[in-house]
Amino acid sequence: MEENKRKIGVYICHCGGNISDHVDVEAVRRQVEEKYGVTVARTSMFTCSDASQNDMIRDIRELGLDGMVVASCSPKLHLTTFRNMSTRAGLNPFQYVQVNIREQCSWAHSDDHEGATCKAAGLVGAGIEKAMRQEALQPIRVTSVKRVLVIGAGIAGLRAAIELADLGVEVFLIEKEAAVGGQVAKLGEMFPAGKKGAELIATLLDEVKKRPGITLFLNAELAEKSGHIGEFELEIRIRPVAAPGTEETVRIQVGAILVASGFAEYEPKPGEYAFGQPGVVTLAQFERLLRESGERLLHDGREVKKIAFIYCVGSRQNAETEGGNRWCSRYCCSTATHLAVLARKKFPVARSYHFYRDMRSYGKFESLYEEAGKSGSVFLRFHEERPPRVERDGDSWLVSVQDLATGGDEVSVPADLVVLVTGMTARPNDGLTRVLKLPLGADRFYNEIHPKLRPVETVIDGVYIAGSCQGPKNAGESVVSSLSAVAKAAALLIKGYVDLQPFVAYVKADACAWCGRCAAACPYSAIEQVAYGDKEVAQVVDALCKGCGACLPVCPLDATQLKGYTDEQIEAMIDVLAREAAHEG
Amino acid sequence: MSDYRPRILVFSTENVSDPGIDLAGRNKMHYPAKVLVVTLPCSSAIKPRWIIHALAGGFDGVFIAADGSDCSYVADCTQRTAATVAAVQAQLREKSLEPARVKMAAVCSVCAESFQKHMVSFSEALRKMGPAQRGFSGTAAKVN
Numbered sequence: 108m109e110e111n112k113r114k115i116g117v118y119i120c121h122c123g124g125n126i127s128d129h130v131d132v133e134a135v136r137r138q139v140e141e142k143y144g145v146t147v148a149r150t151s152m153f154t155c156s157d158a159s160q161n162d163m164i165r166d167i168r169e170l171g172l173d174g175m176v177v178a179s180c181s182p183k184l185h186l187t188t189f190r191n192m193s194t195r196a197g198l199n200p201f202q203y204v205q206v207n208i209r210e211q212c213s214w215a216h217s218d219d220h221e222g223a224t225c226k227a228a229g230l231v232g233a234g235i236e237k238a239m240r241q242e243a244l245q246p247i248r249v250t251s252v253k254r255v256l257v258i259g260a261g262i263a264g265l266r267a268a269i270e271l272a273d274l275g276v277e278v279f280l281i282e283k284e285a286a287v288g289g290q291v292a293k294l295g296e297m298f299p300a301g302k303k304g305a306e307l308i309a310t311l312l313d314e315v316k317k318r319p320g321i322t323l324f325l326n327a328e329l330a331e332k333s334g335h336i337g338e339f340e341l342e343i344r345i346r347p348v349a350a351p352g353t354e355e356t357v358r359i360q361v362g363a364i365l366v367a368s369g370f371a372e373y374e375p376k377p378g379e380y381a382f383g384q385p386g387v388v389t390l391a392q393f394e395r396l397l398r399e400s401g402e403r404l405l406h407d408g409r410e411v412k413k414i415a416f417i418y419c420v421g422s423r424q425n426a427e428t429e430g431g432n433r434w435c436s437r438y439c440c441s442t443a444t445h446l447a448v449l450a451r452k453k454f455p456v457a458r459s460y461h462f463y464r465d466m467r468s469y470g471k472f473e474s475l476y477e478e479a480g481k482s483g484s485v486f487l488r489f490h491e492e493r494p495p496r497v498e499r500d501g502d503s504w505l506v507s508v509q510d511l512a513t514g515g516d517e518v519s520v521p522a523d524l525v526v527l528v529t530g531m532t533a534r535p536n537d538g539l540t541r542v543l544k545l546p547l548g549a550d551r552f553y554n555e556i557h558p559k560l561r562p563v564e565t566v567i568d569g570v571y572i573a574g575s576c577q578g579p580k581n582a583g584e585s586v587v588s589s590l591s592a593v594a595k596a597a598a599l600l601i602k603g604y605v606d607l608q609p610f611v612a613y614v615k616a617d618a619c620a621w622c623g624r625c626a627a628a629c630p631y632s633a634i635e636q637v638a639y640g641d642k643e644v645a646q647v648v649d650a651l652c653k654g655c656g657a658c659l660p661v662c663p664l665d666a667t668q669l670k671g672y673t674d675e676q677i678e679a680m681i682d683v684l685a686r687e688a689a690h691e692g
Numbered sequence: 693m694s695d696y697r698p699r700i701l702v703f704s705t706e707n708v709s710d711p712g713i714d715l716a717g718r719n720k721m722h723y724p725a726k727v728l729v730v731t732l733p734c735s736s737a738i739k740p741r742w743i744i745h746a747l748a749g750g751f752d753g754v755f756i757a758a759d760g761s762d763c764s765y766v767a768d769c770t771q772r773t774a775a776t777v778a779a780v781q782a783q784l785r786e787k788s789l790e791p792a793r794v795k796m797a798a799v800c801s802v803c804a805e806s807f808q809k810h811m812v813s814f815s816e817a818l819r820k821m822g823p824a825q826r827g828f829s830g831t832a833a834k835v836n
Contacts (some may be wrong), residue, residue: 182706210717222725229728411771520728546764554764556707566764610733630766655765656737660776665741672732678745681701684728685750688699 109630113239114128114146116172117231118163120154120179122209129213131224136176138228143235144171153660154179160192167196172298174198174238178206178231191673199243201609201671203293206234229687233680240676242607247649251337251362253277255602258329258539262582263574263589264367265311270593271365276600278469279359280315281327281343287312289369290575291582295398298445298475307582329364330356332542333632336569337362337605363569363596364535364543366553367589370575371420371534373432377689380417381497386504386524389420390442393526399449406455406524413458415506415522416443417495418463422530425491436530437579441472442527444479451482459484460520462508487520488512497525531579543570552578563592568607568652606657610671611652612659618666619644625667634658698752698818699809702729703738707764708799709757709799709807716804723811727755734765734798735773740780743794748785754820755806760798770798784792787828790821 118135121127132366140148146165151159154177166172166190174461175198177189183203190200208227216223253276257264257337260282265683268280286292288310293306317320324345331342341364372391375382382389385407388396393414396406404411418440447459468476488511489495493542495508500521507519533551540547545565546554553572556564563571573592574585599605611635614625621643626634633651636643645667647658658667665674704710712732716723732738735758743754756773763769773796781791795814799807 181710183711183714207714207729212717212725214717215723216722216725217720217723218722226728233728233730549761555763628772653765655734657734657772658731659737659765660739660772665739669733669737672737674739674741675766676740677730677742680730681742681746681751682749682819684701684730685699685746688726688728689750 114172115174117145117176118154118168119151124543129223130227135228152689154592167198176201176204176234176238180209193306193445202240202241204234206230225635225690226311229684232683236679237676246606248651249337249605251600251605254361254362256361259367260287260371262291263585266586267589267593268321269314272318274597278321281324322369335606362600363572365592367574368576370531373529373532389529411523413522414459414524416461416526418528420527420529438581439528444475447479447484461486561678610651610654612647612669614645615666616644618664624661628657628661697726700727700753701746701751701757704729704731704757705759708759711801712799712803716808721808723808724815727811728814735759736766736769752824756796757772757799
């Protein structure tokens with residue numbers, strides 16, 4: 108058999124005792140040596156240690172290994188470690204196979220040593236079978252153009268455009284609205300510098316205009332996308348102000364896309380805390396009212412002296428609410444306390460009453476909470492299940508609550524104005540989501556690959572997310588994430604080429620009799636119909652394929668295969684696992 | 693047959709259910725050691741012939757720890773995986789084998805407890821069914 112010619116090395120990890128306390132690693136090593144004809148099988152106290160990695164490198168070089176299996180922890184921890192080790196040793200990193208005998212074996216079966224040992228032997232065996240059938244793969248290298256499309260000219264998008272231009276990357280900046288600035292442009296005085304939102308935006312817009320490398324389109328949306336990371340072909344649809352009712356299409360080519368499409372303010376449901384009735388406003392409406400008021404704070408012609416803020420409206424809704432907003436919107440506690448401070452400064456007669464669940468004015472914003480308290484704000488804390496009641500009382504409102512801060516006493520406060528401290532929700536962007544095929548979380552915000560390790564990357568290679576389209580963020584945090592996305596996009600494009608993971612699908616042309624099912628099943632339009640000899644067959648465009656394997660089960664001829672997960676590999680793994688599971692022990 | 697322990701093959705996915713299964717281990721949540729996992733990028737990749745191969749070749753049950761709505765590749769991943777399961781179950785019925793030997797449930801990246809419970813209950817259900825008939829012909833169903 109051909110696979111017997113392969114030279115596979117196996118290392119089995121004790122992980123201190125994390126594995127070897129429950130799995131007899133020596134027994135597993137002996138079995139592996141007897142059953143699989145591997146070139147070398149060793150155990151190690153810590154396979155991830157430098158010493159152990161150096162042993163592996165020596166084995167790979169001296170024994171001429173063409174496949175390597177390490178049985179240790181979850182691939183989430185050390186797959187990259189050992190792939191890098193393979194590269195250093197001169198072994199193709201994609202011929203390295205990680206086997207998880209810790210999280211999915213020793214720890215899960217710490218109550219069953221015999222069972223765990225038997226299972227570990229099976230898992231290692233399956234890893235060896237996979238490695239024996241794994242050909243060397245090369246990363247897929249595609250060229251990239253040094254241009255980026257930034258979607259959304261709010262604070263995150265403007266900042267991104269400026270920084271990218273300064274890095275020598277050409278930028279197309281598109282904005283759906285007729286003006287730049289997004290949500291921040293609507294804000295008054297911002298904490299802590301006291302600069303108004305519109306002023307911040309004007310400063311950024313000036314900077315944008317100074318840079319010839321930035322092209323700004325207003326009233327513009329992304330309409331079509333084709334191509335792949337490094338070379339996206341895009342269609343931008345613009346509604347020119349000069350010719351209302353008409354549309355213009357601009358075609359551009361970019362190497363990466365940075366999405367900074369922002370958030371939408373939560374709109375309370377009719378009747379939610381009397382929303383929709385006079386004297387009940389959202390946080391943004393109150394902000395505007397405060398900013399636009401002259402000598403007196405007037406609402407609907409009546410002077411406002413007592414303001415009741417009700418917190419967490421549209422945020423932190425409980426798990427039982429169907430489609431409820433489970434998240435904390437992060438900026439609203441700080442904003443509401445800030446507005447109370449500003450209101451008091453501008454209108455000394457104004458008194459604020461805060462009906463809150465938990466005060467989350469984190470970091471520097473804590474000083475706003477403190478200042479609000481010092482300037483006469485009263486804080487009343489309610490339980491999630493006993494929200495405040497808002498009732499009409501003549502011309503004004505009466506807000507009642509069981510105040511947890513005073514042992515659950517019923518407290519009623521008359522109020523001229525009720526401010527619903529509304530949170531952030533995902534901005535409806537169905538068109539954009541569809542064009543980019545960006546995954547949404549259960550919260551409808553765009554999803555990053557990993558919140559800590561890859562916080563601005565998406566599963567669509569070359570498409571980055573920044574700012575509040577990803578989840579609630581304040582303006583400062585939006586800018587930070589936008590600069591992260593700039594760094595990722597620029598790092599990608601400045602090299603001039605992109606290396607892609609090679610575990611993509613392929614079609615066995617001889618077996619294929621083009622029926623189109625694989626192309627229809629592919630979510631990324633990565634399968635084309637091409638001529639092959641005197642027949643038509645399917646062909647995978649490597650740079651477009653994400654390696655999901657959705658084309659596998661639909662092929663009636665088993666012609667579509669996924670590298671690293673071929674029928675041969677999977678079925679050989681299943682055979683070993685079945686055999687080992689059959690052992691009664 | 694009282695000490696018969698069913699053998700279960702689990703198909704998990706790299707970014708969604710595998711982290712959930714890892715978490716079960718990290719929390720020392722025990723489930724039968726006859727549960728063995730093969731990891732794929734996405735549950736939409738699972739082929740009926742692999743499931744048939746497993747049942748014909750020694751496993752008593754196949755559990756698909758599906759991406760569900762958390763799938764980052766395919767929007768209708770759940771429906772696609774369900775179609776694969778349905779195709780296999782139909783084929784099992786034709787051969788007078790128990791369709792309940794194939795089970796699918798979404799297991800998210802933090803669904804450790806739910807995975808553990810699924811494994812314990814699936815194992816118990818298979819134990820009552822007894823070992824699967826081996827070596828039936830494995831012409832695989834197709835999903836269309």
